[in-house]
Amino acid sequence: MTFIVRFMNQMDVDGMNVTARSYAVQIANFSYCVGAALAQANAIMTGWRIGAKEFEECNRGTRKAAIYGIITATCFSVTFALAGHFIVHIFTDDTQMINLVVKLLIVDVFLEFGRVTNLVYGQALKTSGDALFPVILGAIFMYLFAVGGTYFLGIHMGLLAVGSYIAMAGDECARVVGMVLRWKSGKWKSKGLIEV
Secondary structure, three states: OHHHHHHHHOOOOOOHHHHHHHHHHHHHHHHHHHHHHHHHHHHHHHHHHHHOOOHHHHHHHHHHHHHHHHHHHHHHHHHHHHOHHHHHHOOOOOHHHHHHHHHHHHHHHHHHHHHHHHHHHHHHHHHOOOOHHHHHHHHHHHHHHHHHHHHHHHHHOOOHHHHHHHHHHHHHHHHHHHHHHHHHHOHHHHOOOOOO
């Protein structure tokens, strides 16, 4: 995230892009909290089910948590994007800032879809003992997509903060593929830390 903010600081001299990102992040935190809560609750249940060797229940519970998370986060994100002008107007009267934050909130719909799915599947993998995969996948994809994409789309292509958000959404959505495929492969079943 440090590199992304650093790139965003280079995008303009008045700090509009970083400020718009701050507004968008604070608004989007409501849907993030839902995803984080579902991921934690599912992680607790996953750990319990793995201990009981109920692997099929782990699959069902994780899939269900991801679906609930996607639906809830998407509803929140779409609501924030549609009501963005009204919400941001509470904090500023700057029309240019309001329009930029609304654009970020529109891209955030896709960002939150990926984020909540990654939270649920990533936490489930970590709970099962397969913690190394999400860490390595996250590090590689974050630098390739989020950091590299912020530079390419935001600075090189001139999309500024919107380009940065597109890159972060691309990172989250690309990681979803890896997390879901790893979960479906079932390799996590053999990574349990405790034998019963």
